[in-house]
Amino acid sequence: MKLSASSRKSIVQSLAGKGLSLRIGSFNIRLRSSVGAVADHLICLYGAFNILDGLDFIDFNVAINPPLSLRRYLRPQVNFSFDGYFPFKPLPYAQAPAFFEWGLNWCIASHSNQFLIIHAAAVELNGQAFIFAGIPGSGKSTLSAAMVCRGWRLLSDEMTLLCLSDGLAYPVPRPVSLKNQSLDIIRQFSPDAIIGSIVNDTLKGTVGHMRPPDSSVERSATPALPTKVIFPKYKQGSQTELAPLSKAKALLKLAENCFNYSALGKEGFDGLGRLCDATDCYDFSYSNLDEAIALFTELAS
Amino acid sequence: MSLLRTAFIKPESVLSLDLPQWSQLIRHARRANVLARLGFYLKTAGILEKIPAQPLLHIKSSLTFAKAFECSLQWEIHCIEAALKPLDIPLVFLKGSAYYVAGNSAAKGRIFSDIDILVPENRLLEVEVALINAGWITSTLDPYDQKYYRQWMHEIPPMRHLRRQTSIDVHHNILPKTCKFSPDANKLLANTVQIPGTNAWVLAPEDRILHSATHLFNGGEFEQGFRDLSDLDLLLKEFASQENFWTQLRYRAEVLNQQTALCYALRYTNKILNTPIPPEILNNAANRRNAKLSLFFLDLLFVSALQPGYGCHNNPWTEIARFCLFVRSHWLKMPVSLLLPHLLKKSLKQMNKLIA
Incomplete structure (x- = not known):
């Protein structure tokens, strides 16, 4: 029920x-x-x-x-x-x-050491999971929230669960955490987005959570195959720019953004290796959400 | 009997559990910090792969963590050995790290935060300086705490490594100087065993058991009580096959003034975890506490306090028992003439903190 x-x-x-x-x-x-x-x-x-x-x-x-x-x-x-x-x-x-x-x-x-847990958001379209990784404040939640508002499936916000045995990203489509100016950005971008109560003065500033689309929740038993690893960087006024990143660099950047990389030891390293081998990796800078989404939708088609 | 106790006594028993019972078992094991140890039991019994998928994930997850823990423990031990090498003293590991270097089964699935070492009291200062030079710092700057540790305790204030954030407790004895059961540390040091091919030493098997016993039954912390009791259970089972083990254990208890702690260790591992102990040894231990009434109350307290699952099955009696034993541990730790000023000083400091 x-x-x-x-x-x-x-x-x-x-x-x-x-x-x-x-x-x-x-x-x-x-x-x-x-x-x-x-x-x-x-x-x-x-x-x-x-x-x-x-x-x-x-x-x-x-x-x-x-x-x-x-x-x-x-x-x-x-x-x-x-x-x-x-x-x-x-x-x-x-x-x-x-x-x-x-x-x-x-x-x-x-x-949950059955997964390699990456500090990243994951969204899916046409069976392709895109992983948005990066340090807090890089705009990964905002970007994935906006994509979800335009029909992408939310796999997870805050953490990507990469299964080490099948290489798939497993969904935990919980509410997307939005901080400070991201709240207004998403409200303007998608007036239909449902945002819960706003809490001020937390360690992370002002925080609110966006309701995941019902369709994402309904499909939460279905994992998806990661095809892109993207390190977004929101920069005011910047062009939409997708720059290829070498797999080695992507692996090192991902390793810095895992919750249980050291607990998994060699298995974790191998898991990240397989992920980077199987995906295209990019640095991405943006300031316009519509352009960003159009670009990713194109990439996933 | 709690599911966790039953699982430790008879691992096959878990095969008949339903899912809500599994939820409870995993929760209690995690709470008692023995989930990885439960995994070790199930693995040893060859039934790990027979349990339902959902609890299996949690057990495997904790086994993965335990493996990584062993790896970092090994590195930490290496760093301590390197830091103290110039001093040319035998480096004696205690408790968890001792079980690990000695390869005891009590090391299996044991996750802990501090490494404990034992050094001769007259070398304490050198050891402390060598550790400071290698990056460890004292964890408390409070002058009262510093003085309290150095004057009365069996260890110097815990030290923490600046970069790795790991903790080390440097001991010169296994009980505070003020405790009436405090043994002669030289007798412990004279009986240590070297791990072949290393500079790591551990207490003799019987002394290792006695230390584990005195730590549990003279201490006031029962949060990890079930885990510590399981350590004793594993150590006793492991060493029981050695020749003259029980005689030697009793003899060492006498030499080290630990008969009471041993009596409790045997009584409660047997009562709670069904540890096999020869009846004459067990009866002998019980007779030592000839006051039947006091044994009756201690049974009530210890059997409750050592129950796993504190805080999740809302047993207020466990909390009361633990509180009583916490108070008892302070009685045992020092004479009233020292205890009262200490408690007064501590509560004044606490109040100051609240007001500030």
């Missing part, structure tokens, strides 16, 4: 009780939370995801709840817990929904 078919009341009840279980790409998660904003976050952004019954295996048990301290009356906070412990320090109460997203990113990135 899809989450959108449940009433807010029953979602809030599940979250406050035994937890709400969701299928997210290859993962089953169970979330407990007494925070109303977390329920609203799910209703707004996770409507197309399936709710699981009690008979499934749960990969990650997480909770977002205020700590039991006197401080809750002065400066309320929330904790993220995983398996009953707290991997992070508490954050201000208003950041609860974003904390859920960040915490779940961490759960996946640190416990």
Whole structure:
């Protein structure tokens, strides 16, 4: 059953009780939370995801709840817990929904060594997955969010899950995280985009999440073959420019942007090697989203 | 009995679990920091590939991590050896790193954050200076903490490597000077074993067990209690086949003043993990604690505190037991005349921090 078919009341009840279980790409998660904003976050952004019954295996048990301290009356906070412990320090109460997203990113990135996990967004068209890698602030989320608004399938934002045994990119089509001016850029670019509550003053600045297209969520059991690795760089006023990058350089740049490259050792190196061998690699600078999307759509045709 | 305990005692038992039970088992194993060790058990039993795909991914993922951990551990040990080589002292590894260099089964799937070494007390300063020269720095600059460690503890304040961010605890004994069970460190050092072909040394097998026991049962930290108990279980099983092992173990416990810790180690590994221990040894250990009532309470506390899965199956009793044992560990650590000023000082500092 899809989450959108449940009433807010029953979602809030599940979250406050035994937890709400969701299928997210290859993962089953169970979330407990007494925070109303977390329920609203799910209703707004996770409507197309399936709710699981009690008979499934749960990969990650997480909770977002205020700590039991006197401080809750002065400066309320929330904790993220995983398996009953707290991997992070508490954050201000208003950041609860974003904390859920960040915490779940961490759960996946640190416990899924069946994948090589690249700090990159991945989108797909015509069976071709494009991987957008790069340091935070390079505009990879903005670019992939815009592409998704124009009909590309969202495989994942924040992390690309590259399966080491079949070389495919596996979907986790969770909401796309947009920061600071990206929020306005996407709002203008696609007025239909659904963006959840906005949180100010986080470590990353102002943060909001864009709802993934229902069609991406519905196809989240289908992995895709990576064909391009692109390192985007948003530069105001710049031309749209796609510059080929040698496979060796691409491999080194990717290695710097992996979450578990060192944990995988030689397997990780070999996995990146196969990825770079099988894809075309580029540096990409842009300032105009329409031009960028037209170029990539052409490349994927 | 918890699923995790059952799985450790009888790995084949996992084959009959349904998916929700698997979720619980993986969660508890991860929480107790023994997921990779569970993987090692299942692998040894030859049933790893028979378990359902979803939990198998998590177990394999942790085994991958454990492999990378071993690799970085090996490098870290190499760096410590290189840093201390000019001093020409036998470098004695303790606990996790000792199990690793000695190739003990207790090293399998054991993930830990600090490397512990034991050096003669009169060489402490040289060791510290050599480590500083090689890039380690002290982890606390607080003058009270510094003094507290150096005056009363069995180790200097933990050191951290500036670049690698790895930690090392340099010990000169296995218990604080203030603890009434504190052994004569020279007797430990005189009995160490060299790992062939290296400059790495470890405590003798019996002493290794006694150290593991005293660390668990005199310490106040039970977050990793189940993992530590499993270490003892694996060490006891591994060494049990050695000639005169049990006699020697009891003899060393006496020499090192660790009879009580050994009594608990035998009692609770046997109670919780069914570790095979000869009945006369076990009874003898129990009789040492002749006060039946105190043993009754200790059973209540230890059996609860050593349960895996703290924090996820909401057993308040486990938390209460752990708190009581935390308090107990402080009683054991130092006489009241030292403990009270120390606690007072610590709480004042804590309050200052809150106000500031």
